[in-house]
Amino acid sequence: MIKIARLFLALVLVFLYLPIIVMAAMGFNASPLYALPFDFTTHWYQELAGNGRLIEAGWNSIWLAVLTAVIATALGTLAALALWRRTFRGRSILRILLLPPIAIPWLITGTAMLVFFFWTGIGRGLHAMLIGHVALAIPYVVLVVGTGLQTLRADLEEAAMSLGSTPIHAFFRVTLPLLLPSIVGAALFAFAVSLDQFVISYFLSVPGMTTLPVEIYSAIRKGFTPEINAISTILLVASMIIILGFARFARPGGIGERS
Amino acid sequence: MSGVDVTAVAKNYGATKVLTDITQNFESGTFTSLLGPSGSGKTTLLRIIAGFVAPDEGAVRIAGADVTGVPVHARNIGMVFQSYALFPHMSVAANVGFGLGRRGIRGKAAKAQVDEALEMVRLPGFGGRYPRQLSGGQQQRVALARAIVIRPDVLLLDEPLSALDRRLRQEMQVELLRIQRESGLTTIFVTHDQEEALTLSDKVAILDRGRIVQMGRPAEVYERPRTRFAAEFLGDANFLTGKVRGSAVEIAGATIMTEDRLPAEGATVTLAVRPEKIAIRPAETARSGAVENSLPATVSSVIYTGTALTYMLRSGDLHLKVFAQNSDGSPLAAGSAVVLSWSARHSVMVEG
Numbered sequence: 001m002i003k004i005a006r007l008f009l010a011l012v013l014v015f016l017y018l019p020i021i022v023m024a025a026m027g028f029n030a031s032p033l034y035a036l037p038f039d040f041t042t043h044w045y046q047e048l049a050g051n052g053r054l055i056e057a058g059w060n061s062i063w064l065a066v067l068t069a070v071i072a073t074a075l076g077t078l079a080a081l082a083l084w085r086r087t088f089r090g091r092s093i094l095r096i097l098l099l100p101p102i103a104i105p106w107l108i109t110g111t112a113m114l115v116f117f118f119w120t121g122i123g124r125g126l127h128a129m130l131i132g133h134v135a136l137a138i139p140y141v142v143l144v145v146g147t148g149l150q151t152l153r154a155d156l157e158e159a160a161m162s163l164g165s166t167p168i169h170a171f172f173r174v175t176l177p178l179l180l181p182s183i184v185g186a187a188l189f190a191f192a193v194s195l196d197q198f199v200i201s202y203f204l205s206v207p208g209m210t211t212l213p214v215e216i217y218s219a220i221r222k223g224f225t226p227e228i229n230a231i232s233t234i235l236l237v238a239s240m241i242i243i244l245g246f247a248r249f250a251r252p253g254g255i256g257e258r259s
Numbered sequence: 260m261s262g263v264d265v266t267a268v269a270k271n272y273g274a275t276k277v278l279t280d281i282t283q284n285f286e287s288g289t290f291t292s293l294l295g296p297s298g299s300g301k302t303t304l305l306r307i308i309a310g311f312v313a314p315d316e317g318a319v320r321i322a323g324a325d326v327t328g329v330p331v332h333a334r335n336i337g338m339v340f341q342s343y344a345l346f347p348h349m350s351v352a353a354n355v356g357f358g359l360g361r362r363g364i365r366g367k368a369a370k371a372q373v374d375e376a377l378e379m380v381r382l383p384g385f386g387g388r389y390p391r392q393l394s395g396g397q398q399q400r401v402a403l404a405r406a407i408v409i410r411p412d413v414l415l416l417d418e419p420l421s422a423l424d425r426r427l428r429q430e431m432q433v434e435l436l437r438i439q440r441e442s443g444l445t446t447i448f449v450t451h452d453q454e455e456a457l458t459l460s461d462k463v464a465i466l467d468r469g470r471i472v473q474m475g476r477p478a479e480v481y482e483r484p485r486t487r488f489a490a491e492f493l494g495d496a497n498f499l500t501g502k503v504r505g506s507a508v509e510i511a512g513a514t515i516m517t518e519d520r521l522p523a524e525g526a527t528v529t530l531a532v533r534p535e536k537i538a539i540r541p542a543e544t545a546r547s548g549a550v551e552n553s554l555p556a557t558v559s560s561v562i563y564t565g566t567a568l569t570y571m572l573r574s575g576d577l578h579l580k581v582f583a584q585n586s587d588g589s590p591l592a593a594g595s596a597v598v599l600s601w602s603a604r605h606s607v608m609v610e611g
Binding site for chain 2: 163169
């Protein structure tokens with residue numbers, strides 16, 4: 001049984017990583033038509049360095065993802081604190097309402113946002129994308145931080161208050177440090193949701209002001225070169241470093257559990 | 260040193276009355292247990308004194324000052340929580356020093372006091388460790404050190420020993436009592452463990468459905484329970500209900516004497532008799548006239564626990580329980596006819 005399971009897991013990993021490895025390798029292959037034999041070159045990376053459109057789209061994506069992560073994490077953490085640590089009317093309804101946006105197809109959310117932003121005069125552009133991405137990311141943040149809060153005993157804050165902490169001091173000295181792994185995890189989630197986002201970005205982008213996924217999509221339609229592989233590889237490596245860094249940082253049980 | 264005064268405190272959650280008209284003085288330097296089943300309001304009372312819960316009515320005074328409207332952090336209290344609530348991301352020294360820091364005591368002065376407190380709970384040199392590296396009993400001691408190092412006006416303990424195993428709990432009871440005596444802190448201890456309450460306390464307060472039904476020295480409360488609930492919750496009791504006849508009570512055909520002042524002739528009263536106060540003898544060897552109360556009965560079953568025996572008996576419609584020492588090694592068999600006897604002062608009249 002265990003052998004079969006291991007084999008299965010190995011297959012899953014192969015199917016996950018093999019296409020990515022091929023994609024990255026082709027960025028270093030001289031043929032613009034992805035033809036073999038493999039002939040190593042850094043030509044496409046040099047080309048990329050001169051491709052203003054792709055680079056600008058790449059920076060747009062990164063800035064958007066960073067801003068989304070910061071804003072969504074701040075708002076989502078506050079929401080999680082309210083939803084799990086305070087009692088108020090309609091709390092359970094609000095908690096339930098958080099879940100459907102995760103399951104609603106992005107195409108529908110995107111259309112709805114496009115119409116709504118048009119009617120409210122927000123329009124399209126990077127600012128509209130930011131609003132859209134933040135709205136998309138908040139439910140993930142609330143869920144991740146909320147789960148972290150549930151594993152954190154409420155009496156820790158009470159203990160701090162019994163020793164003379166004001167509620168705010170208790171929050172910053174006790175709750176926040178213990179919640180930090182969850183908050184960092186949530187921020188990464190929000191970052192990934194934004195960086196990955198295509199449908200909503202596509203709907204809300206204006207020509208000349210787009211994100212990398214949208215730019216890659218239009219490049220593919222026009223016929224593309226291994227430059228796309230090059231920029232994809234750069235992004236891939238960057239996000240792998242972030243994720244692996246986080247995995248080291250947030251061991252189970254949080255930073256408080258590290259020796 | 261100063262005590263805690265609770266005056267006419269009441270607390271409701273919606274339609275549920277959690278506490279009703281609690282007025283109680285917790286004398287300076289004494290160790291008082293709040294004993295009651297879950298839902299009796301004992302934890303709510305403790306949390307009202309701590310300031311985590313605001314009473315709907317009444318006032319709380321700590322060390323002579325009215326603190327009813329004062330938030331937790333501005334009351335000078337020390338609290339030990341059921342789960343210890345040690346800060347997992349701080350060392351033992353940082354945990355113990357937390358309250359000192361809030362009081363502006365830092366550096367050398369703080370370190371000296373932290374060391375002294377760790378010494379008091381017998382964990383010297385543990386300052387550099389983290390809570391997860393400690394056993395349950397050690398975490399308990401750190402929690403205690405953290406609460407007493409700030410020299411609080413009152414030490415509040417919320418079932419702090421309930422998470423420990425039996426052996427460790429007995430050890431900690433002794434420690435707790437020693438520390439309380441050494442520090443002289445007014446201590447209020449919430450527990451549902453009657454033995455713990457009797458062993459540790461100067462005073463025991465028994466709570467039932469949001470009221471303190473009785474408070475006094477452990478022996479006083481145990482020997483002279485005022486209500487049926489108090490008799491039952493603190494220890495075991497046989498309840499005999501009958502009618503007043505002259506200066507005694509007629510119960511199931513027998514005349515039972517008590518030293519308590521009885522109500523008028525014909526009134527219905529309930530007497531509580533502790534199972535260990537009753538002597539049990541085989542019917543054929545029973546002497547008569549030596550003790551005030553005697554009651555013929557039949558053994559229905561015996562529980563043998565080595566050092567002690569528990570007899571379940573019947574006397575007419577009455578079911579009785581008797582604890583006896585296993586002194587001659589041959590317990591009476593089920594079905595034996597026996598005579599139960601006890602002195603009049605052990606028939607305690609109770610309410611309810």
